[in-house]
Amino acid sequence: MKKRSKQSKVSRFLFVSILIVGISMFTSMRVNATTVSYDPPFLSSLTPHDPISITSDSNFTYYSFLGSGTVDYPYLIDGYNITTTDFRGISITDTTKHFVISNCYVDATYYGIYIVDVAYGTASVINNTCSNNNDYGILLWSSDSSTVANNTCSNNGIDGIYLLSSDSSTVSNNTCSNNNDYGIELSGSGSSTVSNNTCSNNGYNGIYIDSSGSSTVSNNTCNYNSKGIDFMSSDSSTVSNNTCNNNWVGIWFVYSDFCNITYNLLQENEIYGVYLVDNSYNNNIHHNTFVDNHVEVLSQAKDGGANNYWYDTETLEGNYWDDWSGTGSYSIDGTAGAIDLYPLDEPTVYLGPPVITNIIHSPSSPTELDAIIINAIVTNPHGVQSVTLHYRVNSGTWIEVSLTLVSGDLYSVTIGPFAVSDTIEYYITAVDDSIHHNEVTDDNSGLYYSFTIDSSDNTGPVINDIVHSPSSPTELDTITINATVTDTSGVQSITLHYRVNGGTWIEVSMTLVSGDIYTVTLGSFTIGVNIEYYITAVDDSIHHNEVTEDNSGQYYDILVGSSDVTGPIINDIVYSPSLPTELDTVTINATVTDDSGVQSVTLYYKINDGSWQTISMTLVSGDIYSVTIGPFAVSNNVEYYITAVDNSINHNEVTEDNGGFYYVLTIGSSDVIGPIITDIIHSPSTPKELDTISINATVTDDSGIYNVTLHYRINDGNWIEVSMTLKSGDLYNVTIGPFAVGDIIEYYVSAIDNSASHNETTEDNAGLYYSFTVAEVIPEFQMFSLLLPVIVFLFLGFGLVVLHRRKK
Numbered sequence: 001m002k003k004r005s006k007q008s009k010v011s012r013f014l015f016v017s018i019l020i021v022g023i024s025m026f027t028s029m030r031v032n033a034t035t036v037s038y039d040p041p042f043l044s045s046l047t048p049h050d051p052i053s054i055t056s057d058s059n060f061t062y063y064s065f066l067g068s069g070t071v072d073y074p075y076l077i078d079g080y081n082i083t084t085t086d087f088r089g090i091s092i093t094d095t096t097k098h099f100v101i102s103n104c105y106v107d108a109t110y111y112g113i114y115i116v117d118v119a120y121g122t123a124s125v126i127n128n129t130c131s132n133n134n135d136y137g138i139l140l141w142s143s144d145s146s147t148v149a150n151n152t153c154s155n156n157g158i159d160g161i162y163l164l165s166s167d168s169s170t171v172s173n174n175t176c177s178n179n180n181d182y183g184i185e186l187s188g189s190g191s192s193t194v195s196n197n198t199c200s201n202n203g204y205n206g207i208y209i210d211s212s213g214s215s216t217v218s219n220n221t222c223n224y225n226s227k228g229i230d231f232m233s234s235d236s237s238t239v240s241n242n243t244c245n246n247n248w249v250g251i252w253f254v255y256s257d258f259c260n261i262t263y264n265l266l267q268e269n270e271i272y273g274v275y276l277v278d279n280s281y282n283n284n285i286h287h288n289t290f291v292d293n294h295v296e297v298l299s300q301a302k303d304g305g306a307n308n309y310w311y312d313t314e315t316l317e318g319n320y321w322d323d324w325s326g327t328g329s330y331s332i333d334g335t336a337g338a339i340d341l342y343p344l345d346e347p348t349v350y351l352g353p354p355v356i357t358n359i360i361h362s363p364s365s366p367t368e369l370d371a372i373i374i375n376a377i378v379t380n381p382h383g384v385q386s387v388t389l390h391y392r393v394n395s396g397t398w399i400e401v402s403l404t405l406v407s408g409d410l411y412s413v414t415i416g417p418f419a420v421s422d423t424i425e426y427y428i429t430a431v432d433d434s435i436h437h438n439e440v441t442d443d444n445s446g447l448y449y450s451f452t453i454d455s456s457d458n459t460g461p462v463i464n465d466i467v468h469s470p471s472s473p474t475e476l477d478t479i480t481i482n483a484t485v486t487d488t489s490g491v492q493s494i495t496l497h498y499r500v501n502g503g504t505w506i507e508v509s510m511t512l513v514s515g516d517i518y519t520v521t522l523g524s525f526t527i528g529v530n531i532e533y534y535i536t537a538v539d540d541s542i543h544h545n546e547v548t549e550d551n552s553g554q555y556y557d558i559l560v561g562s563s564d565v566t567g568p569i570i571n572d573i574v575y576s577p578s579l580p581t582e583l584d585t586v587t588i589n590a591t592v593t594d595d596s597g598v599q600s601v602t603l604y605y606k607i608n609d610g611s612w613q614t615i616s617m618t619l620v621s622g623d624i625y626s627v628t629i630g631p632f633a634v635s636n637n638v639e640y641y642i643t644a645v646d647n648s649i650n651h652n653e654v655t656e657d658n659g660g661f662y663y664v665l666t667i668g669s670s671d672v673i674g675p676i677i678t679d680i681i682h683s684p685s686t687p688k689e690l691d692t693i694s695i696n697a698t699v700t701d702d703s704g705i706y707n708v709t710l711h712y713r714i715n716d717g718n719w720i721e722v723s724m725t726l727k728s729g730d731l732y733n734v735t736i737g738p739f740a741v742g743d744i745i746e747y748y749v750s751a752i753d754n755s756a757s758h759n760e761t762t763e764d765n766a767g768l769y770y771s772f773t774v775a776e777v778i779p780e781f782q783m784f785s786l787l788l789p790v791i792v793f794l795f796l797g798f799g800l801v802v803l804h805r806r807k808k
Contacts, residue, residue: 136159286310321340354438463547502532586629598644604642671753687774
């Protein structure tokens with residue numbers, strides 16, 4: 001019978017849910033829960049365990065749990081780490097034995113702890129952590145009078161804790177945060193108690209009570225949810241002493257009648273502290289504290305139901321509204337036209353004494369010339385009655401002076417000035433404007449705030465223009481160090497601190513020579529010595545302020561050089577071979593001398609305006625230094641110059657670059673032989689005046705042929721040039737003519753190879769030239785007249801032969 005009754009409740013719940021889906025779609029503003037990675041600190045102390053599945057009383061003995069299943073000695077499932085990919089971490093169904101699930105960490109695919117159809121009052125789920133489950137952290141279904149206490153349920157896919165059809169149950173002291181839907185949900189679980197829970201940052205509601213009449217929701221904290229506490233179809237319930245801050249709505253009622261909503265703190269919720277939606281009747285709402293709710297609405301609550309009382313009908317006391325004018329009633333938004341006839345002057349929830357922050361004095365380091373301003377921010381919902389500064393000088397008697405409100409919540413007072421070296425200790429008290437006149441003290445945790453009066457002269461001398469002379473001393477020089485030192489109080493002393501080659505610091509006083517210039521002379525020192533130094537100065541004030549000028553901690557330094565300041569002499573720069581080709585390396589020699597010896601000689605060279613390259617030159621004999629470079633490509637221009645550094649401490653360097661024009665060598669070609677020209681022939685061999693003449697020549701060269709040219713002249717006239725064309729293989733050809741009868745044509749052929757040298761060869765028949773004479777073309781009638789006598793002669797001869805044969 002019990003199961004049928006609960007199934008009926010579930011059916012009613014589903015029916016009502018469908019009816020209000022339109023309202024829910026309009027009014028439910030989902031808060032996106034922030035997923036927080038949670039790794040309980042106690043996890044390493046738990047015993048890893050496989051998922052637990054109990055489907056009958058006998059299963060308890062299978063797992064060998066402690067206990068016997070009685071009310072006094074329940075089965076104890078304790079201290080396990082159940083992290084699994086199974087659907088459920090701990091599943092208990094259809095049992096009659098008493099059991100306690102405690103001190104476990106459960107992370108499963110869908111349900112952390114799953115309890116269904118267990119006997120009345122047998123289930124206790126205490127002090128567990130159920131996180132990262134895709135559905136519910138803890139689910140109890142058809143399990144009346146169960147206890148769910150002191151659990152942490154976070155980052156679950158639906159609810160932290162869900163009780164379905166589990167009447168008369170207790171859900172207390174749990175922390176449910178960052179769950180996707182609800183922190184705690186009761187559905188069809190009437191006469192239950194939800195108390196002392198913290199439900200924050202859940203996607204929809206902190207606590208959701210659905211079809212669970214006669215329930216009590218008290219002393220819970222529900223912050224940063226869409227709705228802090230949401231009642232649906234849950235009549236005759238009590239909602240008291242809860243804190244609902246920074247939600248979209250603090251407390252939300254739908255289809256819930258005859259309920260009491262009392263002594264709740266509703267603060268900084270986005271639209272309303274309490275919202276009674278349509279069809280919520282005969283509810284009593286009084287002695288609640290509304291502070292800073294409503295963003296864009298007229299009041300801090302809304303009533304869309306009917307016959308709801310916003311005050312206690314017996315005591316005629318309503319609610320505290322921090323935006324109430326102080327006289328008359330307080331109108332409440334909504335179609336009900338509700339009014340709180342008896343608003344309260346004081347919050348029913350203690351909001352605390354004034355809050356004092358941002359205590360600061362200015363200037364932060366006061367002098368004997370300064371008055372000191374002390375500021376503080378003081379806030380309280382009741383208003384601030386007074387703010388008082390308490391201060392004493394050098395541990396003397398405490399003096400009180402009021403701070404004045406200057407703007408907003410900023411209070412200020414000015415004290416002083418005081419004598420140099422006085423120590424001022426102070427603290428601030430504030431009293432609110434409530435009926436109790438609550439007082440608070442901020443004394444820096446008993447240490448007091450304090451400052452000491454400094455002298456107005458707390459700045460040391462100014463040291464400028466530090467120079468040494470000569471700037472590059474040698475072993476022959478003494479060194480003079482000068483500095484300009486100024487101070488309004490006068491200068492008491494100037495000291496030069498110096499050390500040689502990182503040794504012990506030596507101090508020597510500097511002397512005023514004129515105006516503000518102080519000087520000291522050191523040395524002389526040996527070649528190569530490094531002298532580091534800095535200067536300190538003390539003023540003539542009462543504090544004797546001292547300042548150091550040490551080049552930002554790097555010190556000033558002097559390197560004692562050599563009196564040798566002349567670099568090496570570079571002479572006789574030559575290269576060989578004098579006409580290098582692409583096959584040659586090039587050796588460059590130079591004579592380099594210096595009285596201090598030569599440390600290095602370097603050749604700088606670049607190819608065809610490219611980047612400079614460097615290579616060290618080597619001493620080969622006497623003062624002659626040498627280096628070999630190359631080979632280089634044909635036609636490359638190589639520019640070069642030489643630098644040399646002497647062996648003195650100054651490492652004097654000299655450059656020999658041919659007066660800035662650089663030395664230059666050009667790479668020639670190793671190919672110096674021109675092409676070979678053979679088989680020069682013209683066609684036809686006896687050209688006539690109507691013919692064009694084709695002239696052929698065979699031309700070969702290992703470097704290839706750049707061009708081939710025919711040179712010809714007519715009757716000893718001017719030479720004419722015409723390029724010949726490659727026809728096939730090595731055969732070049734050109735066509736000239738026709739020419740006139742009797743013209744004498746002389747010709748020859750020249751060719752240039754494709755080497756960088758462009759070597760040229762001429763084939764002119766040993767200076768006689770090739771030639772031909774243009775013949776005349778004979779007409780056909782002239783040819784016939786020439787042949788006629790021959791034809792007659794042949795005919796007569798043929799006749800004589802025939803006659804002779806007949807006579808025989």
